[in-house]
Amino acid sequence: MKLSVVGIGPGDKDYILPIAQQVLSEADIVIGYSYYFQFIEHLLKPGCECIGKELSEEEARAQLAVERCEDGKHVAVISSGDAGIYAMASLVYEYARLSANKDIELQTIPGISAFIASAGKLGAPLGHDFCCISLSDLMTPWSTIEKRILGAATGDFVTSIYNPRSKKRFWQLERFREIFLQHRSPDTPVAIIRQITRPAEQITLTTLEKMDTSLVDMFSLVMIGNSQTYTFQNFLVTPRGYLSRKPQTGQQIQDESFRQIQQQLKRTDLHPTDQWAVIRCIHSTADFEYENLYESSLEAMTQWNLYLKQGGTIVTDVTMVQAGITKAFTQQYKTQVICYLNDPRVEELSIQEELTRSQAAMRIATEEHPTALFVVGNAPTALFELCDQLIDQKIKPAGIIAAPVGFVNVVESKLKLKAIPTVPYVLIKGQKGGSNVAASIVNAAFTLDSFYQTDTGI
Structure with a gap:
């Protein structure tokens, strides 16, 4: 005795796989939803017994299929699309397990699922990670479905929706849309595919914000793109990443790091030149707290850019700061970096x-x-010494970068500098700082022009 669960594709006879056609031509009994027989009757052998059931009688179909299995008989259960995707395969196998007294030879014959057929019509929407979610809560708690919707939305999956809407279950799709709009752009491409591959096939391209859920019924599949999906002619395309590979060279890696940091900044009161210095500090430390610790005066970064490009002198308190200032910059502008330690x-x-x-x-x-x-x-x-020299008017520096780090007198030294309004400064508030941070600010001052000229620039 043999029991096959056969996926017959989305509707069109050309979408039935050859292996499915072969199995159906050998079946003695075929059981399925009555509506589906119109798609496969031409494949059945003469005398094949066809048993049609209604849409809601899935369990009856599975139970009957197992009961009708007899020696020398081949029973086939048909499902639209792929028999293993929201279809009859799992249910038939469950009933077969309950009939341990029968030695049934089981097999599942795959078919072209509706989301695969839809993807073909749409061009290339499944070019990257994707998932399928059924909105039917007849056997799955809605709380579970919402968790899956949230996971798909936040995970940036291309998402295909099965069982999206019916006369009695109309609110679920609206709720799905509401959750996605909390995590996706309103302009995210959406396709509504109705009666895929069948004579009444209709495809509507829209966006997440403009999607008209009244166009959707139980013969429809809805596909939502991810953050990279775009429309091209009448197609949806989700890039795999071949044209936007991860950066590989040192410069590419650095530029991409700067771009990612800039996207995550939150302060709106920073001048662009100061934001660039903040980006360099975070890049050096991987610590976004520097955005809030950063403080400057008297358009310091702009002044220092001019000063350094004119061959100004830099004095550091330790050799680590001296080493952290990019030599290519100092050589280009003939800037002297001195440490007297x-x-x-x-x-x-x-x-x-x-x-x-x-x-x-x-x-x-x-x-x-x-x-x-x-x-x-x-x-x-060293910072206290500079402050005292300023107060006594013994120096008139181009500016001071105050990023000492530690626990004793660190905060006090920075507060003392802040109380002297006559000098351009950049300081890192609190106990944080360090040689790498101080050097990063100098390097930012050197590179303001190149920053403005890049796509990353503000």
Whole structure:
């Protein structure tokens, strides 16, 4: 005894797979929804017994199929589309399991599902990850269906909807649309495909926002694109990514990183030049808190861009800041980057004046380069020294980058600088900062022009 569950495709005879045609031509008994026999009657052998049931009698069909299995008989159960997708296969197998006394040879013959046939008509909507969701809550709790809808919406899946709407179940599709609009663009392409491959076939292209759910019935399939899907002529296309591969070169990776960071920024009060500095700080640290820690004065970044491109001098408190400033920039503009920390005079001055080495190094630096751009990425004592020199009007620097990091006197040194309104500064509030952050701000000042010239630029 043999029991086959056969997918007969979406309707048109040309969409019935050859293997399905062969199995149906061998069947002694065929059981299915009465409406479907019109699509396969030409394939059946003379004398084949056809048993038609109504749309809601799925269990009766499955039970009858198992009961009619006898030695030497081949029973076939037909399903539209693919028999394993929202169709009869699982139910037939369940009833076969309950009839353990029968040694039934089971097989499932695949068919072309409605969403596959629809995808062919639409061109290429399934070019990337996709899912199918049935909106029928007759046997699945609606709370479960909503979880699946939310997963599809937030996961950016191309989504095909089965059982989308009927006379009595009309609100489910509206609810689906409401959930998707919370997570997808209103312009997301949508296709309503009715009676696919059949004489009454009708395809309507619309958007998630403009979708008219009254056009949908139980003979329809609805397909919603993902965030990349676009319309082309009368087609829907979902790119696989061949023309937008992941960046591979160092420059491509850096540019894509900057783009992703910029998309996630939230502050609206930042000047574009400051936003660029914030992007560079986050890129260096992978810490988005720097967007809120960043503060500047007197259009500092714009001033420093001009200063550095004219060959200005940079003084740093530690060699790590010096190393972090891109050499290609300093070489291009002949900008000098100086750190006095290892100068032989520092140790003697620090002992004589009871200063830290960083503070002593900064005192020597201010005497020799009073108009430099001073960059502090480590030592709060170096920043305190700069503040004192400013108060005593001993220096008139191009500006100060204040990004010392740590726990002792770090916050206080930054607050002291902030209270001096006469100097352009960028400071990182609180205890965070570091050499990499300080260097990132300098590199941002060097590259303002190139930033504006890119697609990523503001």
